[in-house]
Amino acid sequence: MPASITLSQISWSAPDGRSLFSSLDLSFGPERVGLVGRNGVGKTTLLKLVSGDIKPHSGTISVGGSLGVLRQSVQVAPDETVADLFGVTDALAILHRAEAGAATADELSAADWMLEARMTAALDRIGLDAEPQTRLAALSGGQRTRAGLAALVFTEPDFLLLDEPTNNLDRDGREAVIALISGWRAGAVIVSHDRELLENMDAIVELTSLGATRYGGNWSHYRQRKALELAAAEHDLADAEKRMAEVASKAQATMERQAHRDSAGRKMAAKGGIPRIMLGGMKERSETTGGDNARLAERRRAAAQEDAKAAREKIEILQPLSVRLPPTGLAAGKTVLRADRVISGYRPGDPVIRDLSFDVTGPERIAITGRNGSGKTTLLSLLTGELKPWAGSVAVMTGFVMLDQKVSLLDPSASIRDNFRRINRQADENTCRAALxxxxxxxxxALQIVSTLSGGQLLRAGLACVLGSAPPPLLILDEPTNHLDIDSISAVEAGLRAYDGALVVVSHDEMFLENIGIERRLELAGDDVVG
Structure with a gap:
């Protein structure tokens, strides 16, 4: 019988009482399914329900087959090793005693002579060079993610449950995960905003506040379907607005005809040619007809307004952000920044940046790339003046703003509006509101307190405050898409496409870099720089 996961009539609410799922029905077979939706809609919660980490308030979950679960972050003990993660520490000890001739007869019969080879194959499959005795604490966060994936592959589960598996991975790590999933032939349910990874899905399930919708095919197919839905919603809105205008026009015409008849009746009555009893009947019929017409017009108007409201709400959800920004005035030939034979780091004698030189001229768009640990964040610290070079020089010749992952230029205790007015002191209230x-x-x-914003809202608020009124000629971004949902990434891309200044970006998200028009890459490789 094929492996399957079935959720029937699932309801679950957050501790604060907010309902995430109500009567949710969903099923997964031996297929690769991408789980998408806005931050906070319940994607991670759904994985926890399937894995049994939390229980539904009502409904049933049936899992046919074994599960391999990778969570977003895992705390590790100081002495925990790769073998511990694989769950084979005791089995390896038996194998080593057998190889040394010190195993008992029972241990010899239980020894798995292919164990190390299978571990190595699993680690190779995810592109991680590590030994069973390697301590997890010695690995970077990205390397631990890859080790966790290798441990799942090692157990050969019927379903992988992966929560943002490419977050915090460098380019090599992302490519290894994408290669693993593209060749995975069992079941997988993957929460991700990585559009390259989602291109390898068999289906996309979108979670919204209204429930779950399944789209057959990969990310590109899903986007095509969403575009068709947007076009349909826009057509529905235009149709509803046309009907609203027609209802108003017909109601006005009906009122005018009734008024004309009433006027004619009053003139005849004034001439004395109509008996009093007939006048009373005419008046009553006129009032009844007028009331009926008014009620009919109101029902039609209410129906058209409701249809228009529903269509607008769909468009608000489906329509990607598209913005126009004030120009920066940056001249094409102006030198924006210059790094000349820079050497720098944090520990004497152990430089992270070695002999680095490059210029940025005019509104260039440059991506700083490289493996984790190659010095990308160090370089940004040099550009912003937070870190000083040991040798060489770094000069920024124009105004700039740095947006890190935490958007620390915003005051978390203030509203978005107040942050905007603080950063753009020359802007009046109308300019502020229009920009936001x-x-x-x-x-x-606009009055939301910054500390209450989701990750996507936070970065969007930072961009609004920086780009909305008087954009700086240079914008520096550090991994801007980490932890953002896809709608938020699309909003950030739209804002950056409209920006006409110079852009320096650290990111491993190739689709993001392509969509914002990166023109040049500066690849850090530890000892060398490839530009």
């Missing part, structure tokens, strides 16, 4: 509205912070949404 362009980034989808309209009306009361």
């Amino acid at each position: 509205a362009r980034f989808m912070f309209r009306a009361d949404a």
